[in-house]
Amino acid sequence: MPFDFSQSHFVLFGLPTTFALDRAVLDTAYRKLQAEFHPDRFAAADDAQKRLSLQIATRVNEAYQTLKSPLARARYLLQLNGVDTQEDTNTAMPVDFLMQQMEWRETIADAKTQRNVDELEELNRQLAEEITELTVELAELLDEQHAWSDAATAVRKLRFLEKLNDEIGNAIEAVLF
Structure with a gap:
């Protein structure tokens, strides 16, 4: 064997x-x-x-x-190319991305407090679109441009978005059950 x-x-x-x-x-x-x-x-x-x-x-x-997993696959490709995504040590993000994160977290908290599943599901839909767009961007950065540093930043963004997606799922569960 x-x-x-x-x-x-x-x-x-x-x-x-x-x-x-x-x-x-x-x-x-x-x-x-x-x-x-x-x-x-x-x-x-x-x-x-x-x-x-x-x-x-x-x-x-x-x-x-x-x-x-797109996130794990991107990490792995970067690793194969000698790039550390620094997800645990580098939390620097563009200001507009951080502001969007704050707005989404506030929306989650408000919708959870108001027990508004529709708003949480709409936010979930918007986030799915963001994740899809970022995944398309990652494909271009990794496969076409070989822009490893920019791809590492995109991986860190995708990790943020996946955590936010988990928060939305948890909020929906909390409201429904």
Whole structure:
């Protein structure tokens, strides 16, 4: 059961090393690898082969989780290109982006206090549009411009937006339940 643990996630799934990817192709490649290396297939094998199949299946799962998420995929591409997104240390953002964040958080708090699910759902829709636009921008920065520093900033923005999206989901749950 030969397996190269040093290969990139993209190589593992037979994909080009790009941000834009065909999710159906990724899903198909994932299922094929899972079927090939799933530990259940090695139930009668010796302990070493069982352990190896488990390690390979774990690697395949981790790679799949990374590539299926735009945020994780962008981080990974930047990492492959030697760029640290500095998400934990660099919180500097453009002023207009920070102002928008503050407005959205105020809207969430107000809608939650007023138990206004419609307003929260509208904000969720707006945020989904923002996330889509930022994902398109990331594809251009990573795949076309190779603008690693700008892409790292976009990753930090996307992380902010995903956290905000989680806050909206939590607020909707709090209002409904």
